[in-house]
Amino acid sequence: MALNIDNIRSDFPILSKEVYNKPLIYFDNGATTQKPLQVINRISEYYLNENSNVHRGAHYLSQIATDHFENARKYVAGFINAKSHREVIFTKGTTESINLVASSIKGLIEKDDEIIITAMEHHSNMVPWQQLCINKNAKLRNLSVAGDxxxxxxxxxxxxxxxxxxxxxxxxxxxxxxxNPVKEIIEIAHNNGIPVLIDGAQAIAHVNVDVQDLDCDFYAFSAHKAYGPMGIGVLYGKESWLNKLAPYQYGGEMINTVSFNITTFNELPYKFEAGTPDVAGALGMESALRYIDNLGIDNIRSYEDELLEYATNSISKLVGVRVIGTALEKTAVLSFVVDNIHPFDIGTLMNQLGIALRSGNHCAQPLMEHLKITGTLRASFALYNTKDEVDIFVSALEKAINMLS
Amino acid sequence: MTIKERAQSVVDEFSMFDDWMDKYAYLIELGKELPLIDEKYKNETHLISGCQSRVWLHASYEEEKVSFTADSDAVITKGIISLLIRVLSDSKPSDIVTADLSFIDEIGLKAHLSPTRANGLVSMIKQMQLYARALHIKNS
Known part of the structure; x- marks a missing residue:
């Protein structure tokens, strides 16, 4: 089914903004996506009519807030096809989800154990493991990334x-x-009895995520990169694994009983949710995932693939432009460099022309080192971007290159 | 010319352009006039930290005045540092340290730079003033 992009764009009022008197072209979706009215309205509806703390006071509003919060959890569980809502932990986002696992798994890591990551990891899926390894005298092993x-x-x-x-x-x-071929990686790992954590930050809004089909042990993502609010995300973990891990933080709903000398902890998922949760965030995330579901993730995927191909072909025609990342299996992200021109120069001029791009090392300094580049420019797409926007982006890029060469 | 007069001439020049793309084109031109740092100083010691693009800055002291040379791997950054050098170079250390740098706000440069770039601008100014202070102490 083809998406009706005009209808979709009308759900995102911010897209009709102007910056420096130019229509905004928002190609920084890899950093965060914009939010549709459905999400914004859901959050204000919560604060207008439902606000109350969850799981606590036995009163009317608290019950409504608790029901809605837990329904949001169930919706997330369905969205990623988790076996049970008990496997869905609400966190601040991908980074916290990964830190939670890296911290809570500490007791299971010993001296000279090894953890494998890849050279393309975001700092958030690298530094927590690096620090854990330093802490436990374990070794961090690095899977290399080919030129493509x-x-x-x-x-x-x-x-x-x-x-x-x-x-x-x-x-x-x-x-x-x-x-990445995560399903194959997980199969190889499991054949060797090794658990796998997937950093799904860039995947959740763009490809179908089915944690049972993948058979991953942990899957981390943020709402804000999938049309939801900032400050909330998810750690999915297989129940058997989550039961093995120690709590991450202490206090609030994660506690069962406390005496002066001993505390027993609540069951899953609450064991990992210390303190008052971001209820409005969870409801906003549910609305965002419903938004994706209504359009169909496969429809979104094929639309974004088409956009990426169009953009890749268009910028490849410009002299000096080199696309970084040409793997056969890719989506929604177009990184590039321009020969003899610093990414910051282009980023500055593109910004002035109303185009929001990311320039720099993208929180992946080891990857930059690995590819022997100082940084890239990155256009990252979402379901509301259009070929017309790509055309404006390409002519702006051409103008910027001409000014700088 | 005093620092203040030089800053005013920069403000006057920038006021000739309405469109910021023209101002950037002008900055790129100014970058080409940057008094280039001697290759031997293009090392870690002369690198300014806090800039996203690399900037090397060198200061020398002659007849009670400080002069700067610099370079950067980004063209617009070269233009910005060229502006700063034009205003501050060939001045007494005490004048550099106490200079009124409101011309940067007046031409709207800071507001138009991304926060990381604006931080880089602040780092450049700080480094120039640090050099001036150090050279002043060393030679007094």
Whole structure:
């Protein structure tokens, strides 16, 4: 089914803004997406009519807030096809989800154990593991990234050894757009008895995520990169794994009983949700995921693929432009460099022309080093972007290159 | 010319352009006039931290006045540092340290730069004033 982009755009009022007297072209969706009215209205509806703390006071509003909060959790569970809503932990976002696992798994990591990541990881899926390894005298192993932005499964098999305790990898690279073969990776890992954490930050709004089909042990994502509010995200974990992990933070709903000497902890998922949760955020996330569901993630995927192909072909015609990340399996992210021109120069001029891009190292300094570049420009697309916008972007890019060469 | 007079001439020049794209084109031109740093100083010691693009800055002291040379791997950054050098270079250290730099706000430069770039601008100014202060102490 083709998407009706005009209708979709009318759901996102911010897209009709002007910046520096130019129509805004928002191509920084990899950083955060804009929010539709459905999400904005759901959040204000909560604060207007439902606000109350959840799971606590036995009064009318608290019951409504609790029901809606737990329904949101169930909706998220359905969206990623989790077996049970108990496997859905609300967090602040992808970064916190990964930090939660890295912190709570500490007791299971010993000296000389190994954790495997890839060279394309965002700092958020690298530094928590690096610090855990430093802490436990364990080793961080790095799967390399080929020139086209892909990884090799045979290299992964070589890296895996008897000491490997975990593999953490991005579903989709935030810099290269590569869709990693996570299902195959998980199969290889499981054949060796190794759990896998998937950083799904760049995937959740763009490809179908089915945690049972993937068979991943952990899957982390943020709402704000999928048309939802900032400050809330999810850690999916298999129940068997979540039961094995120690609590992450203490206090509030995660506690069952407390005496002066001992505390018993609540069951899943509450064991990992200390303090008052972001209820409005959870409801906003539910609305955002419903928005995606109504359009159909596969329709979104094919529309964005078409847009990416169009944009890639268009900028490739410009002299000096080199696309970074040309793996066969990629989506929604177009990173590029221009020969002899600094990404910041282009980013500055593009900004002046109303085009929101990201320039720099994209929180992936090891990858930049690996690819021997100082940084890239990144256009990242969402379901509301259009070919017309791509055309304006390409002519602006041409203008910027002419000014700078 | 005093620092204040030089700053005023920059403000006057920038007021000739309405469109910021023209101002950027002018900054790119100014970058080409930047008194380039000697290649031997293009090292870690002379790199200004806090800039997203790389900027090297060198200061020398002669006849009680400080002069700057610089370079950057980004063209617009070169233009910005060229502006700063034009206003501040060839001045007494005490004048550099106490200089009124409101011309940067007046030409709207800071407001038009992304926050990371604006931080870089602040780092450049700080570094120039640090050099001036150090050279003043060393030579007094």
């Amino acid at each position: 932005g892909s990884i090799s499964l045979s290299e992964l098999k070589d890296l895996i050894g008897p000491s490997t305790k975990l593999i953490a990898i991005a579903h989709i690279s935030n810099v290269l757009g590569t869709i």
